[in-house]
Amino acid sequence: MEVKIANWADRAQRESLRNIRQRVFVEEQGVPAEEEWDDKDSKAVHFMAMDGKRPVGCARLFEDGYFGRMAVLAEHRDQHWGSRLIRAMGDYYQREMRGRILKASVQAQAYNFYLRNGFVPEVEFFWDAGIPHLTMTKVLGREASVSHNFEPGEDSQVYKLNNEAAIEGLFQIGCQNRPRAIILGINELQHPMWSSSSSLDSIKRFIRSSPKRRIQILINAEYPGINDHPLIQLAHKMSSRIELKVHSGLKTNGALFEPYGYLLASGSDVKACFNDRSITSRYKEQFTELWASALPTREARRIHL
Structure with missing residues (x-):
């Protein structure tokens, strides 16, 4: 080799x-x-x-x-x-x-790989071939720099960005952090992040990383043809690991990476943090209340795979 x-x-x-x-x-x-x-x-x-x-x-x-x-x-x-x-x-x-310095435009879904290899990120996301990227650098010939950017339990910075690439990029990094569970609250199912192939791949890798991995998905409405949506199709293909319900009272669009992190998206705006147990817990309580009274999907269960 x-x-x-x-x-x-x-x-x-x-x-x-x-x-x-x-x-x-x-x-x-x-x-x-x-x-x-x-x-x-x-x-x-x-x-x-x-x-x-x-x-x-x-x-x-x-x-x-x-x-x-x-x-x-x-x-x-x-x-x-x-x-x-x-x-x-x-x-x-x-x-x-x-x-002395190696530099790369890194796919967000490969962030942890480059981090393990001694690269440090610049906190700016951009599109390349329709996939969210960020620039990462490595200084050669000296001890590897340590970066805590986006690290669960370490990075307390609240990221507020107006950039659709950042929404998908931060979501993909959150999936890589191997949280205990992922919760998705979706009131904008047509938001691009929920049908992005690289984001769906990140969800698959999270689930396959351990037999204990679980995802809960709550949507606020169904519509004719919802079965054609890539995320709904994935939920059915992995129905033993992904739970799907609907509740009209859901008002948020984002993800929880238990127990540390959250991401909220609206249009091209994103707010995210990877080390805030209290806020993540508060969002989890709100979600749990909705989940308890949510209903199984009807349109989305009429699927033949």
Whole structure:
């Protein structure tokens, strides 16, 4: 198992790199092909992760320390290939380019991975190919910096942002923090965050991280065709782990990450905190009162999977 420098000008190596990115970004994550392929590849240093003779991961690095297009094939994840790629790029950047700071535009759903690898975030979210991102940096050649941004039980900052990318990004980070349970109160089911593929993936990963993980979803109304909504479909597919009810008295739109965190969204405005037990508990009490008198969904249970 190794990470090697790949030559973009070499047709065979270029096709190996393109195949990995095509499968991960275009086919798996739904990134438009025209956004994935650009004219920067010929200017980058490319890295290829090799499992024996099989290419399983890749990344590209530029002279200014920015790297990106880091991808690992699904069947080879959770085998530390991403960390190996980062180490290889850091070593190369220090040795060959005399650089000290690695920088990346990171998908919010991968935040904890970069945090574990010594990166520190800039608290500003933005869209890239329809997926929420934030910039993270790592200083090479010294002890890794410690960041408590978005850390449950540590980060008491109240984030108030007017940015739809921040809504989805903060929600995805909250799911990664492995809370005891997640509660979703939804009075705007058509809000983009509830149908975002990257947010739905974050929910799936949270549930699959432990057999004890549970999610409660309370919506304030049903409507004809609600079964077509991606979140409702997910709730039915994972009905043993996701409870779904309806209550017309629900007025909020957001999430609780028990026991520490909350997120409230309205339009493009978001308010979130990852270390406030008292407010999270107060919202939980309000939710519990509504849940006790909520009704099973009717439209949403008429589904055939």
